Amino acid sequence: MAAPNKILPGFSASMWMQTGATPTALTTANLSVWTAQVATIVGTVANGTGASGTLLPVEAVPAFGQDDAVASFMVAGSRQSDKIPTQSAPTSLTITAAWNPSDAALLLIRGDAASGVIDRTFVVAATDGATTTAYAFNGRVSQFQIDAAPGAEAKCTFTVHPRGNQYGWSNT
């Protein structure tokens, strides 16, 4: 998978998701294609078109990547073992957002969590205004919780579990 070929001097990050109750997630190859694919999910403020995507109102864009595991292999008489990366599961993204029961994106997330089998394409977009670098992945949502404690604003917390190998980088 090609790495992004743009370097941003400073950027703001935002998170986007496909709209529709039962979306068709992008195929793995299309997750690396900006034009007419990832761009349709990213909104115009981040240089996309937003034709089939909406902003996910997250408090902060969570860490993403891999949770690496290793297998160690000892050879008798050898001073050191081999460490082989294995079973590198994608990192689950636990996200906190201000709960707004009228927010279309959060309602889609709530529906996804209730279903558990909705594959949706999510995009983390980093833009310096002129250029955007996007990390797109397919994932399913679980553990949607609303914390309506009276002493603070209501929050919702949910976890996006990326599907294995279904990610891609692209840029404008």
Place this chain on the structure above:
Amino acid sequence: MQVSEAIEIIVGTYGDIESVARSLPVDAAEVAGTTAQADTAEAVALALLMKYNPYTPSKTTTKD
């Protein structure tokens, strides 16, 4: 397998496109001669096929 078929398989899969591309039997020379428009899924697929099917043209020698 023709390169166009291989590209179609890679573009359409939801699996690991690296392992899919590695397993498709294609002719390296045909891959090298294929082009795709930049920033398309076909270009992503073709780049993977080129990665796993490197083409080295055979040297031609002439005898006098």
